[in-house]
Amino acid sequence: xxxxxxxxxxxxxxxxxxxxxxxxxxxxxxxxxxxxxxxxxxxxxxxxxxxxxxxxxxxxxxxxxxxxxxxxxxxxxxxxxxxxxxxxxxxxxxxxxxxxxxxxxxxxxxxxxxxxxxxxxxxxxxxxxxxxxxxxxxxxxxxxxxxxxxxxxxxxxxxxxxxxxxxxxxxxxxxxxxxxxxxxxxxxxxxxxxxxxxxxxxxxxxxxxxxxxxxxxxxxxxxxxxxxxxxxxxxxxxxxxxxxxxxxxxxxxxxxxxxxxxxxxxxxxxxxxxxxxxxxxxxxxxxxxxxxxxxxxxxxxxxxxxxxxxxxxxxxxxxxxxxxxxxxxxxxxxxxxxxxxxxxxxxxxxxxxxxxxxxxxxxxxxxxxxxxxxxxxxxxxxxxxxxxxxxxxxxxxxxxxxxxxxxxxxxxxxxx
Numbered sequence: 001x002x003x004x005x006x007x008x009x010x011x012x013x014x015x016x017x018x019x020x021x022x023x024x025x026x027x028x029x030x031x032x033x034x035x036x037x038x039x040x041x042x043x044x045x046x047x048x049x050x051x052x053x054x055x056x057x058x059x060x061x062x063x064x065x066x067x068x069x070x071x072x073x074x075x076x077x078x079x080x081x082x083x084x085x086x087x088x089x090x091x092x093x094x095x096x097x098x099x100x101x102x103x104x105x106x107x108x109x110x111x112x113x114x115x116x117x118x119x120x121x122x123x124x125x126x127x128x129x130x131x132x133x134x135x136x137x138x139x140x141x142x143x144x145x146x147x148x149x150x151x152x153x154x155x156x157x158x159x160x161x162x163x164x165x166x167x168x169x170x171x172x173x174x175x176x177x178x179x180x181x182x183x184x185x186x187x188x189x190x191x192x193x194x195x196x197x198x199x200x201x202x203x204x205x206x207x208x209x210x211x212x213x214x215x216x217x218x219x220x221x222x223x224x225x226x227x228x229x230x231x232x233x234x235x236x237x238x239x240x241x242x243x244x245x246x247x248x249x250x251x252x253x254x255x256x257x258x259x260x261x262x263x264x265x266x267x268x269x270x271x272x273x274x275x276x277x278x279x280x281x282x283x284x285x286x287x288x289x290x291x292x293x294x295x296x297x298x299x300x301x302x303x304x305x306x307x308x309x310x311x312x313x314x315x316x317x318x319x320x321x322x323x324x325x326x327x328x329x330x331x332x333x334x335x336x337x338x339x340x341x342x343x344x345x346x347x348x349x350x351x352x353x354x355x356x357x358x359x360x361x362x363x364x365x366x367x368x369x370x371x372x373x374x375x376x377x378x379x380x381x382x383x384x385x386x387x388x389x390x391x392x393x394x395x396x397x398x399x400x401x402x403x404x405x406x407x408x409x410x411x412x413x414x415x416x
Contacts, residue, residue, distance in 0.1 A: 002089055004096060007104040009235050010112055010169075013040065016064060016105065018089040023060040026050045038305040040103075041240055042268065043247035059247045064092060066244045066297070067099040072181070073152055076136035098155055098172060101226050102236035113168035120156060120163040125176075126215045128154075133181040141165050151189075153177045158221065171227055171234050177220045186322055190220040191396040193317040195383060195403065196289050197222065202379035203372060205285055206278065206312040218396070225312045226300075238303050239311055242296040245303075253295040257335055259357045261296065266358065270307035276358045278310050281368055283335050283354065287346060288376065288415070290320030290407035294334035318403045328407050348415050373412060380404045 001019040005012055013031040017024040025044060031037050032046055039045045043059040053060045065088045068074055078085035081094040096105025097113075106112070128137050137154040155172035157164040166172045177193070180186035194212040201207050208223040226239040242265060243249070248256055262279055269275040279299075286294040293315075300311040320328035320343060329344030338350030348369070355365030380403075387400055 002093070003108045004089075004093055004105045005108050005110070007106065007112065008102050008238060011036075013037075013103075015108065016060070016092075022055075023053045023058065023064070023089070024050060025060045025063075036305060038238075038303065040238070041244055041247070041303065058249075061088065062247055062249045063244050064088070064105075066241060066250050067092065067101070067103065067105075068095070069153075070250060072133060073136070076133065076152075077138075080136050080139045098166065101240065102238040104169070104236075115170035116167035117157055117159075117164040117170060118167050120165050122163075122215045125163070125219070126217060129178045129215070129217045129219075132178065137176075137178070151177055152181060155224075156221075158223075171236050172224060173227060173234065174221050174223050177222075179218055188218070188393075188396045188399045189317065190218040191387070191392055192321070192399060192403070193220050193315070195387065195400050196291070196316045196318055197314075198383055199289070199376070199380055200285060200313060200316055202383065203285070203375040205281060207316070208312050208314065212390070212392075218393075222314060225314075226302075239300050240303050242299040242301070245301055245308070246296075248296065250297065253297045257295055259336065259354075262335070262358060265299070265301075268308050269301070270309050272359075275310050276360050277364065277368065280355050280358055280360055280365065281372065282313055283337070284351060284369065284372060286316065286334055287337065287343065287351075288372065288408060288411045289316070289403065290318045290328050290331070290343060290411070291316060292331045292334050292343070293317075293319045318407055321399065321403050321407050326402075326406060329410065343411065344414075346411070346414055351415060369415065373416060376408060377412065380408060 001017055004016045006014045006016055011031065011034070012028045014028055015026045027046055027049065037046060041063055044051055044063060051060055068088060068091055069077060075085050077091060077095060081091065083090040083094065092105050099105065128140065132152055137152050141154065154176045155166065156174050156176050157166050157170065157172055158174045177190060180189040191212060194210055197207050197210045208225045211221040213219050213221065226237045227234055228237050243253055245268065246261065246264060266272050266275050266279065283294070298315045300314070302309050302311050320331045323331055330342055332342055333340060333346065337346060338353035340346040340350040351369055352362060352365050356362065384400060384404055387397060
């Protein structure tokens with residue numbers, strides 16, 4: 001039997017076990033009796049005591065597997081750890097010291113290590129980026145880290161403008177992403193994500209602060225929203241993506257992106273009225289900017305003793321701009337809206353129908369739609385000017401202009 005102890009900051013919350021490919025999670029008695037305790041997810045309730053996976057329903061494995069990266073990023077981590085890519089438990093044992101969200105996974109007898117910082121030199125970061133995709137960004141890092149998602153990324157600490165790598169129990173403060181490894185198919189992805197996330201902030205969507213830097217390669221930095229200061233110390237905050245919250249295997253992140261799933265997510269939230277509006281604006285913004293990769297692992301929720309609430313948005317970028325021959329309108333929407341299934345089919349009536357399914361009155365959907373339509377053009381133009389002043393490359397500027405004057409202009413015309 002293999003075992004890992006699960007920690008939430010400095011508190012042990014449970015013991016994770018695996019034997020014969022069946023996983024078991026047992027809550028720590030001290031966590032069960034704590035006044036600060038809460039269910040790690042609706043499918044891992046404290047009242048159940050020990051939660052054991054079955055042959056077909058695997059809430060424990062699915063929950064913890066969702067802490068790991070996907071696709072090529074997972075393959076590289078498995079290669080670095082010298083374990084099988086399909087052995088999720090071994091990957092968690094190797095990389096669980098820094099995962100997505102608040103949980104830390106350590107050996108059963110292993111105590112919490114001390115906090116330290118190690119400077120990350122620009123030359124070292126540039127060297128690691130040059131070695132992608134053959135070697136993961138974190139192979140030479142002092143701390144083994146697991147960050148969910150398909151892209152290459154690195155958890156870092158940003159202090160006074162300088163980059164550091166966390167050591168021991170030191171939490172990271174930012175996620176760093178270089179350009180996508182497939183630069184032919186997805187060029188300038190760092191600038192793309194910076195532009196779309198900054199645009200979201202400009203039109204008052206809840207998103208964390210972002211930054212674009214050169215080392216000399218372009219890197220995108222986003223502040224972690226699953227961190228908060230407490231007693232003068234940075235602490236981790238428990239966050240689940242929608243797959244974890246609903247106990248879906250990560251392979252269903254696209255397939256289960258349905259209106260019924262959105263309704264289930266709203267039903268779990270403490271503030272349902274606010275959650276409906278936030279999800280409506282999130283889906284609408286993604287449609288207007290041509291993001292058809294807004295799947296269930298790109299929605300996260302704070303989970304705590306006070307209940308469940310939607311977390312700030314992240315991983316916003318224009319994917320449709322990469323369509324061949326500028327045919328971005330033929331790409332499929334991430335979420336069906338009314339009768340529309342592709343960007344070119346989307347109409348104002350479809351957007352309002354989507355709002356109605358979410359439970360929004362027509363007057364509220366109309367107001368939210370018109371406010372976004374009015375705010376986006378000017379905000380996008382100001383960001384383009386900022387990009388020019390910041391010295392983005394000719395290729396990066398060309399891509400951002402395609403997003404602004406191609407994708408966004410087309411979608412604005414369709415929905416006015």
